[in-house]
Amino acid sequence: MSWARAGEPIVEARGITIRTLFDQRSFHVEPYQRAYAWERAQVDRLIEDLSGAFLAQWDPRDGDADVDRYDTYFLGSIIVYTKDDKVYLADGQQRVITLLLLLLQLYVLIEGRDDARDQEAVLRLLIRGDHRFGPTFAVRIDTYRACFDALLQHEPFSTDGVRPEVKRAWHASQHIVEALRGELGDELQGEAILPFIRWILNRVSVVELDADSPRRGNAMFIAVNDRGKRLAPLDLLKEFILDDAPGDLEKLDTQWQTMIATLEAIDKDAPLDYVRAVLRAQYFDVDPTEESTWARHETPHEWLSTHKKTIWPTARKGAQVRLFTELLEPMHQPYADLLRARTVYTPRLEAVWCNALNGLTRQFDLTMAAVRPEDSPPTFLRKARTVANFVDLFVVTRGISDDSYSQSELDSVVDGLLPGVRESRTEEGLRDLLGSEAATWKPDFAALTELRYRESRNRPFVVYLLARLTAWLENGVGKGDPTPLLLAEPERKRPQEVEHLFTKRSGAYQTADPAGSPFQRVRALIGALVLLDGSDNASLGGGLLRDKTGAYRAANWLAASLDPASYQRGNTRFRDFIEEQGLTDMFRAYQDGEPIENLIRERGLLYRAIAQRIWAPQILGLNAPRTEPAAQAPERAGPDRRRSKVTLLNLLRAGLLRADSALIGRRQRIQHRATLLENGKIRIASGEQHAAPTRAAVEATGARSANGWTFWRIETSGETLGAVRDRFRPPG
Incomplete structure (x- = not known):
């Protein structure tokens, strides 16, 4: 039998580095394809995986040749095809766009450094991609160009009115910087950054599958994504767990599928994340030689199989299946409630929403260690609330001290607490343990008055802190809790913005000590800031404070408290509440002509007093230690990072x-x-x-x-x- 046409060529695959992926190439995407959809969780996971793999090998004394021998890291596969002499992505758009955003942010970080000129030039070429036809980018999609341009030029970018996928890309770029700061710490700006970039370009790879044509590219996309690849680890885990089940397999299978469906309806990654959280909470100490990251392994069934004799030493039939029947199945519904609280601001679980907002994508490890299947729903809720409040306090105390509060930093704290939390049998025991730990974090917030706003470094935290202070006062005067409204990113509206009380024009205000700290540093202190609606903030421009306090009255009470009219008759709820809280002497209006340092210092002390009330241990459900904490918390075993x-x-x-x-x-x-x-x-x-x-x-x-x-x-x-x-x- 003869064929009228030649057969299609066999699909070609090649392993390439990130440098090769972007070298003189620009990727196009068909209009009908799904737009950029990655959120913070996916971005943070990518950065954590990359930085973790790098830091496990890095030594400050290593040269370029040493870095080029570091272990490689595989990022998965992409599918491409060529049409009209242009390269198109059939699969991998999310990863490629995120990698381009990473290269853009790394370029900005090293731009202008005397020791980084070669790396700077390489990054710029890769970012620009195939630039034969004028300035362009390695991902050639017109809707993203303004966003990419702003990042490359280190300019502000407004998300007002932009398409949702562009807004997600911009937010992803900001999450990348936050995650890098959390993982690399000060070395992000120091000696680790250049070796890290070299490793990213030369030792991180993907497999590129050449589909040759759009039709086959689409067929390959379906083959890769619709054949259970994402659920494979869970399918293998189910097979392992149910392997020795003595009972009704059909019933167990139905229960398993119900559990998976319940969690996946909330988040497609939730089932695997749930399994990891439970395994880490229950078996973190099975192999003390391993790092705590084992629980994030893509194939938990392999880990369980490796340590089977340690976990189930009696090897009785049905031991494995009890992991499902006694732990995973009965606890998945309360866990689902926690997942919903990450995205829906839920009474009594408000801190869960706040922790998710602050980038803590794995905040439930301690919770799953503290709770038990036999806990009643109210008991589960109280334990979960105590842990969530504890994590929120971790964020606030670290942020006020200008320290990182990233997921990896939290993981280091959790590592040391898991044994005690797992053994705590009562709610009171949990409160004692977490309260003693929190007492070592300087929860008196002494450093708050010296906190300085630096937009490119700590904007997310300063916005969060001001929002919580503002919401506390709004709630106290009977206006309800506006926290989600203050911190949410509205689709078609400007978000809340940090308002400087004092304009940049240094000569506009009297200073108590002309020879003291530079004016720009003084005006950036926390006491010189409030939070305003973005549109209102823009309309005020660079006006003088005496002309703005009237407008503040319509914003929120924390800003309005600067205006003399707020203390007049009629504002009884405000005056009664601050008297009830013992803060009457700390609130006062601005007096035109007074030295600005006086007001900023007093406002800083006021903000500190409010913070002490919001995050008081008894409010959070934490028991203060019965004895004075040591001057310094003992160091806990964490990841072996040579840089530190x-x-x-x-x-x-x-x-x-x-x-x-x-x-x-x-x-x-x-x-x-x-x-x-x-x-x-x-x-x-x-x-x-x-x-x-x-x-x-x-x-x-x-x-x-x-x-x-x-x-x-x-x-x-x-x-x-x-x-x-x-x-x-x-x-x-």
């Missing part, structure tokens, strides 16, 4: 550095001076103190990133701090 092994305090105690040593650093021919203090911090010219050399360098120079260990030199010897660190040998 050596601190300036280590070098001082080892005698390699001397307190009060003068440090100098140069950037673009400008010399910056600082002093190394006996507490292991660097005091820069502004008077601020920073424990991390990189943070000190960034704040001193105003640059977006710098390698603090090579930037700072000891004035007397000319040796860099990094060179001194290389001579350090830990005791023992």
Whole structure:
């Protein structure tokens, strides 16, 4: 039998690095394809996986050749085809767009660094893709171009009126920066960033499948995505668990499918996340040599199979299936209620919604360790609420101290608490344990008055903090809880924005001490900020505070409290509530002409007092410890990150550095001076103190990133701090 036409070529596949993926190529997408849909959870998971794989191998002393020998990381497959001499994506659009956003943000982070010119040039070429036809991007979709342009030029971008997929892409780019800061910490701006970029480009790979034609590209997309690939780990887990079931398999299968359907109706990834949370809560200590990330393994059945004899030493028939009948099945419905509370602001579980907003995609590990199948629904709710409030307090105390509150930081805390939480038998025991831990976090919020707003660094946290303070007062005067309204991202409306009380024009206000802190730093302190509706904020422009307080009255009571009219007769609910809270003497109106430092300092103290009432242990359901907490919490075993092994305090105690040593650093021919203090911090010219050399360098120079260990030199010897660190040998 003969064929009238030649057969299609066999599908070709090749493994390529991220550098090759974007090298002189631009990807097109057919109009009918699904738009960009990734949310924070997917973005955070990608960044956590990439940074975790990198940090597990990175040593600050490694050179480029060493980085090029690091283990690879596989990102999965994409499907492409060619039409009219253009490359189209049939599958992988979400991943490719997110990778482009990652390259854009990495480019912004190193732009202008003297030691990053080569990497900067490479990134710019990859971002631009196939630019034979003028300036373009590696993902050539017109609707995203303005967003990509704003990121490349490091300019603001308004999401007003833009398509939902463009808004999601913009938010994803912001989540990428937040996740990177959480994972890499200060080293995001320091010496880790360049090796990290090199590793991303040269050691992270995808498999590219060439479909050759649009028709076969669509067929391959269906084949890859509609044949149970996503549920494969759960199917394998079910087979493993039910393998020794002595009872009615049909009934068990029905119960399993009901559980999966219930969770998947809320979130397509929820079933696997639920299994991981339960396994980690119950079996975290089965193999103490493993890192805590094991519970996020894509194939939990393999882990259970490996440790089968440890988990079920008696090997009696039916032992495995009890994992389902006694844990997974009875607890999945309460877990589903927690999942719903992540997206729907739910009374008594408000903190669950807040934690999800703050990027904590895995906040239920402690909850699943604390609850038990026999717990009544009210008991489950109270335990879940206590844990959620505890996590929210973690975010707030870390954010106020300008420390990272990322998922990896929370995981380190959870690692140390899991044993005690799992063994706590009562609600009171849980409150005791979490209360003792929280007492080590400086919950008096002493650092709040010095918190400074830096839009590119801590905007999400400052907005969150101001929203919670604002909502507390609104709720107290009887206007209800507006927290979700203050923090939600409306589709066709400007979100809430940070309002500076004082305009940028430094000469417009009297200062108590002209020789004190620079005006711009003073006006950025938390006490000089309120939260306003975005449209209202824009309409006020750069007006003077005396002319704005009247408009504040229509916004919210925290802003309105600056206006004298708020203290007049008729506002009895406001006056009664602040008297009830013992804050009457801390609230006052702005007096035109007064030194602005006075008002900012007093407002900072007011905000601190409100925070102490919102996050008071007894309000959160946490029991204060019966004895004074130690001055410093004991260090817990966490991921072995070499970057954090050596601190300036280590070098001082080892005698390699001397307190009060003068440090100098140069950037673009400008010399910056600082002093190394006996507490292991660097005091820069502004008077601020920073424990991390990189943070000190960034704040001193105003640059977006710098390698603090090579930037700072000891004035007397000319040796860099990094060179001194290389001579350090830990005791023992």
